[in-house]
Amino acid sequence: MSKPLQKPTILRVESVARSRLFNVETVDLEFSNGERRVYERMRPSTREAVMIVPVIDNELVLIREYAVGTESYELGFPKGLIDPGETVLEAANRELKEEVGFGAQEMTFLKKLTMAPSYFSSKMNIVIAESLYPESLQGDEPEPLIQVRWPLSEMMTLLEDPDFSEARNVSALFLVREWLRAQGRV
Numbered sequence: 001m002s003k004p005l006q007k008p009t010i011l012r013v014e015s016v017a018r019s020r021l022f023n024v025e026t027v028d029l030e031f032s033n034g035e036r037r038v039y040e041r042m043r044p045s046t047r048e049a050v051m052i053v054p055v056i057d058n059e060l061v062l063i064r065e066y067a068v069g070t071e072s073y074e075l076g077f078p079k080g081l082i083d084p085g086e087t088v089l090e091a092a093n094r095e096l097k098e099e100v101g102f103g104a105q106e107m108t109f110l111k112k113l114t115m116a117p118s119y120f121s122s123k124m125n126i127v128i129a130e131s132l133y134p135e136s137l138q139g140d141e142p143e144p145l146i147q148v149r150w151p152l153s154e155m156m157t158l159l160e161d162p163d164f165s166e167a168r169n170v171s172a173l174f175l176v177r178e179w180l181r182a183q184g185r186v
Contacts, residue, residue, distance in 0.1 A: 006032040015043070044121035048112075050092045051079040051168060053176045054100055054129045060155055060176075061100055061132075064146040064163070075148060075163040077172055079124070092127040098139030100147060104129035110175045113168060126172045128179060152186055 008029040017024040023043035030036050054061035054077075067074045078099035082091040089107045097103050110126040150158060158164045158173055180186040 008032070011036075016040070040119070042120050042122075047084075048082050048088070048123045048125060049079060050082055050088055050095060050125045050127060051077050051172055052092045052096050052100075052104075052127050052129050053077050053110075053172055054096060054102060054104070054132060055152065055176075056102070056130075056132045056149075058152045059149040060152060060158075061102070062148045062150060062158075062164075063099055064148055065141070066143070067166075073163065074166055074169075075158075075161060076166055076169040078145075079168075082125075088125045088127065092125075092129065094137060095139075096129055096132075097135050097137040099141070099145055101134060101136040102129075102132040103135040105131035105133065108179070110172075110179055113171055115168060124168050126168075126175055128176055152180065155186070 008031045010027060011030055012026075012028040014026050014028075015023055016026050025041055025043050027039045027041060028036065029039060060077075062075055063078055064073050064075050066072075078095050080091070080095040080098070082088060083094075086094070088109060092107055093104055106129070108128045108130075110128060113124045113126060114120070115122055115124065155173065155177060159170065164170070177186060
């Protein structure tokens with residue numbers, strides 16, 4: 001068994017760029033072997049997000065939403081930030097109502113994922129939503145989201161769709177497939 005890794009010592013953190021949404025920091029580190037490096041990262045946040053995989057009538061419910069980073073419409077699962085004071089499941093149900101027009105009677109937490117942890121502290125909680133019922137809440141989307149239904153029996157063919165490419169969506173798809181397999185549903 002190897003000895004536990006010793007985290008580097010943070011010598012200095014400095015904000016080097018700031019916008020309405022982002023705060024870029026440099027982090028001066030000294031590693032246990034004496035090596036020093038300066039890294040850049042987005043300022044850490046304790047606020048997490050949620051991604052919901054809705055299942056209704058043996059179909060996955062996805063949305064098509066504009067992504068300015070890729071300047072394209074992406075196909076994926078509904079998602080959003082967890083508001084202060086909300087639990088993961090409360091936020092998942094709220095986002096589901098805002099983005100898909102359904103609430104869920106059954107929700108199951110699957111896994112918490114990180115994205116590019118060398119640069120971001122963000123965490124995405126993956127939740128599967130079932131026993132859906134119609135209920136809408138006003139969201140903050142600038143245009144109506146297009147709902148796309150995909151048969152569970154063909155769920156892995158989503159990987160062939162060029163608009164379904166965002167890594168967290170792909171990860172959620174595999175997590176849901178394994179969860180459904182464990183239940184004997186696929």
